[in-house]
Amino acid sequence: MLKSTYRNYIYAATAMVFALLISCDNNDAEIKHYSAQVVxxxxxxxxxxxxxxTVFSTDNGTTFVDYPNLKKGQTYQVKVVHRTDDGDVDVKPSELGFHLDWSSSNPKPNGATDGQMAEFxxxxxxxxVVVIASHVCSYNATDWAGAWGAKETGSGVGGTDNNTLTQDETDPNKYTMDNFFGDEVEASITFASSPSKYWDQVVTLPKQTTSEGGVASGSGYYDSCLGTFYIDVTYVIGGKTYSWNxxxxxP
Structure with missing residues (x-):
C-alpha cells in the first residue's frame, strides 16, 4: 500500500510529498523509493x-484512492484533485484553464506527458512530478480600453464604481482611469506586455499624486484569457490611509 507521510498534502508550492511503500507480500525490497510532487x-x-x-487508480481511472496497493511492474493512474470541504474537485485542463505536465517524472508516463491523468x-x-500552470492567452494592448466596473473590497471602502480606461497616446500599455476611488479623479496604470507565464501578467499603479491631492500606489495581476484584472491599492488622503483590493x- 502506498502511504503519504503528509496524506499527499502539498505544504509548499514546489514541495515534495514523500511516500512509504508498505506491501502485503514483502515487496519492500523491490520498491525502494516513491515521491509525488505537485508544482x-x-x-x-x-x-x-x-x-x-495526488490520488491513485489501479482500475484504469474508474476509481481513485489516496493509498493504493501497488507492486513493482504494475501500472497505475495518477491525477490531481483540489480537496475542498465539499469533496474532491478534479483539476481539469479543459474546464478550469490549466495545463498539466507530467514530463518531469522519473519514470516517464506511459504515453502522453500532459493532460488531467497520467499512467505510470x-x-x-x-x-x-506534475506541473500545473494556468493558461496565458495572447496579450493585446488595446484590450483594456473602455468601460469597467471597479469593485472595492477592504476596510472603509466598498461598492462597485463605473470606471473608463483610456489608452495613452505614446505608451500603448499605459491607461488612465477616470473615476479612481469613486472620486472622479484620474489615476494611471500600466500593463506588463508579452507575458510567458501567468504571474508575468502584472499590472501596476505607480506611486502618484491624484488631482485631489491623495497619493496612490499599488500592483496586481491581469488575466489575459478572462479579460479581468485586479490591483491591491494604497491611498493616502486627508490624513488617512485606505487599502483595498x-x-x-x-459591466
Whole structure:
C-alpha cells in the first residue's frame, strides 16, 4: 500500500510529498523509493496549494484512492484533485484553464506527458512530478480600453464604481482611469506586455499624486484569457490611509 507521510498534502508550492511503500507480500525490497510532487507556482491554484492532492487508480481511472496497493511492474493512474470541504474537485485542463505536465517524472508516463491523468509503471525508484500552470492567452494592448466596473473590497471602502480606461497616446500599455476611488479623479496604470507565464501578467499603479491631492500606489495581476484584472491599492488622503483590493470586470 502506498502511504503519504503528509496524506499527499502539498505544504509548499514546489514541495515534495514523500511516500512509504508498505506491501502485503514483502515487496519492500523491490520498491525502494516513491515521491509525488505537485508544482503550482504558475497557476492560480498556488493560493490553495495545501489542498492539492495526488490520488491513485489501479482500475484504469474508474476509481481513485489516496493509498493504493501497488507492486513493482504494475501500472497505475495518477491525477490531481483540489480537496475542498465539499469533496474532491478534479483539476481539469479543459474546464478550469490549466495545463498539466507530467514530463518531469522519473519514470516517464506511459504515453502522453500532459493532460488531467497520467499512467505510470511502478519501478524500484519513482519520482512523480506534475506541473500545473494556468493558461496565458495572447496579450493585446488595446484590450483594456473602455468601460469597467471597479469593485472595492477592504476596510472603509466598498461598492462597485463605473470606471473608463483610456489608452495613452505614446505608451500603448499605459491607461488612465477616470473615476479612481469613486472620486472622479484620474489615476494611471500600466500593463506588463508579452507575458510567458501567468504571474508575468502584472499590472501596476505607480506611486502618484491624484488631482485631489491623495497619493496612490499599488500592483496586481491581469488575466489575459478572462479579460479581468485586479490591483491591491494604497491611498493616502486627508490624513488617512485606505487599502483595498480593486477588482475590474466588464459591466
Amino acid at each position: 503550482a507556482d504558475d497557476a492560480t491554484l498556488k493560493t490553495d496549494k495545501y489542498k492539492l492532492i 509503471t511502478m519501478q524500484e525508484s519513482n519520482d512523480i 480593486y477588482s475590474f470586470t466588464r
